[in-house]
Amino acid sequence: MDKNYDVIIAGAGPVGCVMAERFASVMNWKVLLIDKRDHVAGNCFDKQHDSGLLIHRYGPHYFRSNNKDLIDYLSQFTDWIPGNYYVKSSTNGELYPFPINLLTLRQFFKKPDLNAETAQQLLEEKRIPIENPANSEEFVLSRVGREMYEAFYLGYTLKQWAIHPKDLAPSVCGRIPVRLNEDERYVDHKYQLTPALGFTEMFKKMIDHPNIDLQLETDFNQIRHTVKPTKATIYTGPIDEYFDYKFGKLPWRSLEFEFKEESKEFSQPCVQINYPNDHDYTRTVEIKHVTGQKHRHTVISYEYPRAEGDPYYPIPMEENHHLYERYRTLAEQETKENDVFFCGRLAEYKYYNTDEVMELALKTFNTIKGKHGN
Ligand code: FAD
Ligand code: UDP
Numbered sequence: 001m002d003k004n005y006d007v008i009i010a011g012a013g014p015v016g017c018v019m020a021e022r023f024a025s026v027m028n029w030k031v032l033l034i035d036k037r038d039h040v041a042g043n044c045f046d047k048q049h050d051s052g053l054l055i056h057r058y059g060p061h062y063f064r065s066n067n068k069d070l071i072d073y074l075s076q077f078t079d080w081i082p083g084n085y086y087v088k089s090s091t092n093g094e095l096y097p098f099p100i101n102l103l104t105l106r107q108f109f110k111k112p113d114l115n116a117e118t119a120q121q122l123l124e125e126k127r128i129p130i131e132n133p134a135n136s137e138e139f140v141l142s143r144v145g146r147e148m149y150e151a152f153y154l155g156y157t158l159k160q161w162a163i164h165p166k167d168l169a170p171s172v173c174g175r176i177p178v179r180l181n182e183d184e185r186y187v188d189h190k191y192q193l194t195p196a197l198g199f200t201e202m203f204k205k206m207i208d209h210p211n212i213d214l215q216l217e218t219d220f221n222q223i224r225h226t227v228k229p230t231k232a233t234i235y236t237g238p239i240d241e242y243f244d245y246k247f248g249k250l251p252w253r254s255l256e257f258e259f260k261e262e263s264k265e266f267s268q269p270c271v272q273i274n275y276p277n278d279h280d281y282t283r284t285v286e287i288k289h290v291t292g293q294k295h296r297h298t299v300i301s302y303e304y305p306r307a308e309g310d311p312y313y314p315i316p317m318e319e320n321h322h323l324y325e326r327y328r329t330l331a332e333q334e335t336k337e338n339d340v341f342f343c344g345r346l347a348e349y350k351y352y353n354t355d356e357v358m359e360l361a362l363k364t365f366n367t368i369k370g371k372h373g374n
Contacts, residue, residue, distance in 0.1 A: 005032040005213075008229045010220035011236030013042020014354050015344035017203045018361040019234050024211035027369060029231065031211055034218040040207065042236075043312065043345075044199040044354055046287075051261050051297050053288060054198050058312070059255060059303060060272060060285045061199060064189035065355035071191050073362075078202035083192030084290050086184055086270035091151045091277055098152065098274060099186065100144060101179040108148065116180045123180075136165035136173040143178050156276035160305050161253060161315065169316035171351070186272070189355075194290055232368055236344040238311050239327045247326045250349055251317075254309030258302040267298050280304055314349040324349040341368065 006029035009016045016033055017040060023029040039045050043058040062085040065071060089098035097103045106114045109122065126145030133139040136157060140149045153173055157165045165173060177188050185192065195202040207214060220237060235242055240250040258281075271289040275282060281302040288298050314320070327349075334340045343364045345352045352360070 004030060005227065005229045006030050006231045007032070007234065008223070008227060009033045009234040009236070011035055011042065011234075011344065011346075012037075012040040012203070012207070012214065012216070013236055013344065013357075014044055014203070015236045015347075015357050015361040016042070016234065017206050018358050019343070019365055020212050021206045021209065022362070022365040022369075024207075024209040026365075027372070027374065029211065030213075032213050032215065032227065032229070033207060034215045034220065034223065036217065036219040036237075038216050039200065040214070040216075041200045041203045044203070046198040046200050049259060049261070049299050051295065051299060053293055053295055053297070053299050054291045055259060055299055055301065056199075056285070056287050057257070058310075059257065059301075060287055060290070061354060062186060062192070062290070063194060063199075063354055064187045064192045066190045067355065067359060068191070070355060070358060070362075071193070074195075074202065074358075077205040079196040080193040081196050081292055083194050084271065084292070085186040085192055086289070087186045087272040087274060088270055089152050089156075089274045089276060091155075091275075095269070095273070096152075097184045099176045099178060100148060100152065101184055102182050103184060108151070119180050133170045136168040136170055138166075139170035140165065140173050152274075152276055154276070156274055156282060159276075159280075160282050161313075162305065162307065163315065163317065167317055169318075172316050175351075198291070231339065231372065233338070233340040234364070235340055235342050236347050238346045239324070239331060239342055239349060242342070242347075243327055243330055246330070247323060250323055250327070251315045251320055252311030253313040253315055254306040255312055256304040256306050256309065258304070259299055260302070261297055261299050263297050265296060265298060267300050311346060314345070314351055316351055320349070 007023050009020050009031060012033050012035035020031045020033045023031050044061050045057045046054050047057055049055045062083055087098050088095045096107055102114060102119055105119050106112050128141040128145060130138045130142040133142050140153045154165060161168060268286050271286055273284050281304050283303050285301045286298055331342045341364055342348060343360055344357050
């Protein structure tokens with residue numbers, strides 16, 4: 001291995017790829033980008049299933065952003081198709097549009113004539129007044145009341161996290177909007193787009209640069225003491241692992257995915273169906289609705305939450321936040337003394353979306369660029 005690198009980047013996910021591209025093309029730095037997996041794109045990785053259909057290997061990724069500059073930046077590496085992000089919730093034996101919107105309220109309360117105003121009044125009656133919700137349960141109760149909390153949120157959250165919504169930060173269930181109009185899209189963002197050829201192709205194009213050496217199936221621990229970069233190290237893996245679990249392990253939530261091919265064109269009416277109260281899985285995903293592929297067959301993925309496995313979700317609870325803060329103090333020292341920068345969902349123990357980590361990567365890049373007099 002060539003050992004004269006300006007920067008080493010551990011993790012070829014969204015953060016690692018954006019950083020590698022920036023260092024290589026803006027700074028003309030020599031980059032070593034490694035990942036312990038056998039592919040790039042991190043958890044956004046998509047690949048061809050045996051059937052020829054593109055699947056999202058680590059759960060559905062619905063790219064969204066409010067940031068035009070970010071979309072312009074990414075458009076150098078991909079064309080886009082519109083994000084067709086529609087979800088339904090299967091509860092009380094019926095399929096409801098989710099997140100809760102006017103159509104959900106009409107169906108749930110059997111009031112087909114509800115409009116924005118009468119729905120607002122209805123919600124006022126249902127809501128439990130809680131001024132400053134301190135957890136996810138209080139957050140949902142204060143927004144939609146107990147009946148809908150129990151129908152749509154309680155069971156799903158218990159299954160997903162194995163933690164009661166009372167013990168999770170308000171921001172967990174707060175990710176989901178509630179609307180008094182007929183907008184059924186899953187998220188609110190201005191730009192809802194999918195890379196036309198998939199995420200993996202977009203990231204491959206991003207890092208296709210003569211200054212970037214990519215080395216897969218390489219753990220940071222294998223090289224951290226032997227390959228020393230001249231300028232900086234970017235670490236995007238779990239922060240507790242970097243410090244050898246010195247203060248104990250940070251809890252992560254994992255998932256197991258089961259992919260099943262079906263010999264019909266479509267199996268469900270939209271990309272995702274959530275199952276708050278039935279089955280061991282939380283949701284079924286038919287990503288074909290998003291990728292727009294034409295095929296006689298379809299593939300459904302079933303998501304089973306797990307305590308063990310790859311770290312997918314930091315668990316937003318008070319005590320975990322405190323433990324993370326202890327690691328963050330060490331990380332700050334490491335940045336100051338050794339130019340190691342911690343960035344991303346695993347490295348910052350934060351429930352970030354893809355657009356958010358890419359913005360952080362660009363920001364961190366600018367900080368480092370500034371340090372080097374550019
Ligand atoms: P990651 O994507 O996790 O990449 C980190 C990489 O580092 C991995 O490839 C890992 O193998 C590698 N690595 C870790 N440790 C080491 C080591 N020691 N040595 C070498 N390599 C290492 N975001 C959205 O915007 N929309 C969505 O719909 C969405 N859905 C999601 C669904 C699921 C089930 C999950 C889990 C996440 C979802 N996300 C979604 C979030 C998105 O996946 C993350 O925001 C994004 O992938 C974070 O990028 P990252 O580079 O920080 O980390
Ligand atoms: N959630 C819920 N019911 C649903 C969907 C989501 O209670 O039908 C809660 C659950 O706690 C979940 C959180 O809202 O973990 C965030 O949901 P999102 O769909 O954003 O989760 P992700 O796609 O990140 O897994």
